[in-house]
Amino acid sequence: MKFSVVVNEGPYTHQASDSAYYFTRAVLSQGHEIMRVFFYHDGVNNGTRLTTPPQDDRNITNRWSDLAKEHDLDLVVCVAAAQRRGIVDEDEQKRNSKDTNNIADGFRISGLGQLIEAGIQSDRLVAFGD
Amino acid sequence: MLHTVNKSPFEKNSLQTCLRLSQPGSSILLIEDGIYGALKGSDAAANITEHLQDRQFYVLGPDLKARGIDKSRLIDGIEIVDYDGFVKLAVEEPKVQSWM
Numbered sequence: 001m002k003f004s005v006v007v008n009e010g011p012y013t014h015q016a017s018d019s020a021y022y023f024t025r026a027v028l029s030q031g032h033e034i035m036r037v038f039f040y041h042d043g044v045n046n047g048t049r050l051t052t053p054p055q056d057d058r059n060i061t062n063r064w065s066d067l068a069k070e071h072d073l074d075l076v077v078c079v080a081a082a083q084r085r086g087i088v089d090e091d092e093q094k095r096n097s098k099d100t101n102n103i104a105d106g107f108r109i110s111g112l113g114q115l116i117e118a119g120i121q122s123d124r125l126v127a128f129g130d
Numbered sequence: 131m132l133h134t135v136n137k138s139p140f141e142k143n144s145l146q147t148c149l150r151l152s153q154p155g156s157s158i159l160l161i162e163d164g165i166y167g168a169l170k171g172s173d174a175a176a177n178i179t180e181h182l183q184d185r186q187f188y189v190l191g192p193d194l195k196a197r198g199i200d201k202s203r204l205i206d207g208i209e210i211v212d213y214d215g216f217v218k219l220a221v222e223e224p225k226v227q228s229w230m
Contacts, residue, residue: 014163
């Protein structure tokens with residue numbers, strides 16, 4: 001079965017990033033497909049590679065990147081939410097003349113259409129957040 | 131339909147809204163702080179006890195454990211599931227609605 005996941009809450013905020021991650025892993029371990037994980041609102045903050053949590057804490061961003069690498073996941077960050085919160089990839093850096101970018105491995109910035117498409121093409125869309 | 135509730139009934143009215151708008155026969159999974167709605171003898175327990183006949187209630191075990199809540203403190207008739215159980219419920223039910 002084809003699943004997509006929406007994350008509407010930032011990392012280290014409450015629990016949504018963790019719940020979404022463990023749910024996504026459980027979906028994959030049961031042999032189902034994750035079509036897309038869409039990061040919206042404060043959820044876009046999951047996608048910055050500049051986070052440096054204490055060494056004895058989980059690194060939520062790296063954990064997503066690693067899972068994406070292992071399972072070839074499509075991690076999509078909403079562009080409008082990302083611009084507001086300073087989540088920048090190379091294209092956005094050029095387009096908005098910023099001095100750097102910070103998108104983490106495995107994430108890409110795209111539009112809300114990607115969420116609508118995930119909703120239409122997936123058998124189940126499960127949302128986590130505040 | 132599977133409904134998830136991730137807020138404590140002492141913090142927001144997500145559980146009440148879910149119960150008002152969900153259809154009889156629905157499955158309701160309490161996750162994160164939503165698990166506080168499953169406690170026996172609390173002021174919010176009636177939310178669930180009034181709907182036990184026509185809805186199936188579940189709590190996410192890891193979230194219970196993270197809050198130090200023993201299963202003996204749950205309202206009778208509520209089932210504990212892990213993340214695999216969460217996925218199975220999402221597969222069995224035709225849609226998933228998250229109440230936040």
